[in-house]
Amino acid sequence: xxxxxxxxxxxxxxxxxxxxxxxxxxxxxDLYIVNVKPEKSAEFEALAKKLADANRKYNGDRWLAxxxxxxxxxxxxxxxxxxxxxxxxxxxxxxMGALNKAYGKEASxxxxxxWNSYLVSxxxxxxxxxxxxxxxxxxxxxxxxxxxxxxxxxRTTTVHIRPGRSADFEVILKExxxxxxxxxxxxxxxxxxxxxxxTGTTYYITALRxxxxxxxxxxxxxxxxxxxxxxxxxxxxxxTIESSESAILRYSAELSAPSPQIIAAAPAFWQPKTExxxxxxxxxxAKQPMEPAAQKEKQ
Numbered sequence: 001x002x003x004x005x006x007x008x009x010x011x012x013x014x015x016x017x018x019x020x021x022x023x024x025x026x027x028x029x030d031l032y033i034v035n036v037k038p039e040k041s042a043e044f045e046a047l048a049k050k051l052a053d054a055n056r057k058y059n060g061d062r063w064l065a066x067x068x069x070x071x072x073x074x075x076x077x078x079x080x081x082x083x084x085x086x087x088x089x090x091x092x093x094x095x096m097g098a099l100n101k102a103y104g105k106e107a108s109x110x111x112x113x114x115w116n117s118y119l120v121s122x123x124x125x126x127x128x129x130x131x132x133x134x135x136x137x138x139x140x141x142x143x144x145x146x147x148x149x150x151x152x153x154x155r156t157t158t159v160h161i162r163p164g165r166s167a168d169f170e171v172i173l174k175e176x177x178x179x180x181x182x183x184x185x186x187x188x189x190x191x192x193x194x195x196x197x198x199t200g201t202t203y204y205i206t207a208l209r210x211x212x213x214x215x216x217x218x219x220x221x222x223x224x225x226x227x228x229x230x231x232x233x234x235x236x237x238x239x240t241i242e243s244s245e246s247a248i249l250r251y252s253a254e255l256s257a258p259s260p261q262i263i264a265a266a267p268a269f270w271q272p273k274t275e276x277x278x279x280x281x282x283x284x285x286a287k288q289p290m291e292p293a294a295q296k297e298k299q
Contacts, residue, residue: 028085029079029192030080038074040117044115044119051257052065054099062259064080068247071246071248123197128195130192135189149261153209155248157205159205175229176221187207189206
């Protein structure tokens with residue numbers, strides 16, 4: 001989302017996309033993942049808010065920011081949607097245009113240099129949406145917007161597949177997806193596949209929830225598949241998966257520059273307090289009438 005602009009001095013590419021070219025549930029997810037120096041977390045957050053604010057105000061690029069709760073500490077993920085590879089270059093112009101309008105070219109470049117100094121490391125990933133492998137996926141863009149806008153936390157399981165076994169793993173996912181669709185207690189699971197910036201064949205399975213309690217009392221894989229199906233599942237998984245890890249992240253509205261559709265669906269959360277305050281200034285106190293000069297002299 002931010003990598004080309006924020007890492008311009010390192011000759012990287014930008015992750016965000018212009019609003020005009022954006023499809024909210026587009027075919028790709030573009031992620032910029034940063035590990036922040038602990039002693040620079042306050043400076044990092046303040047600068048991230050400025051970048052997000054500029055893109056909000058000047059119709060720049062769009063992204064959602066998430067802080068890792070369970071996983072690698074001091075990590076923030078910026079993710080944006082886009083339709084095609086060609087949107088990356090357009091994104092850079094959109095991002096820098098908003099930044100320059102807000103702060104000027106010289107100040108903008110200084111901000112980007114400062115950003116890099118706050119990081120321990122960063123990496124970028126491009127993932128392709130796999131709606132065909134997802135469970136109870138939103139039916140249409142409006143439903144997708146509602147799902148994202150009302151989510152506050154998400155869990156992503158990263159699955160690394162053994163060489164040559166991706167087709168077998170997709171068969172497993174489709175079987176689980178079919179069984180899960182029939183279970184009225186299951187919730188949406190969104191699947192994407194690593195395209196760039198990853199090692200080997202990698203899938204990402206993501207569950208979004210309105211709060212941490214949303215992860216309680218979900219049907220287990222055993223309950224979804226039944227005894228025989230679960231036994232077969234364990235055997236197939238052991239033969240196809242090389243490793244996996246999971247992380248829970250929390251959305252950060254203040255560090256995000258969401259699309260107007262996302263904001264409209266849940267304005268109380270996605271509209272930062274600073275913007276709300278700016279839109280609704282406090283009423284000024286009425287001035288007291290001035291006393292005539294003659295009356296003042298008598299006092």
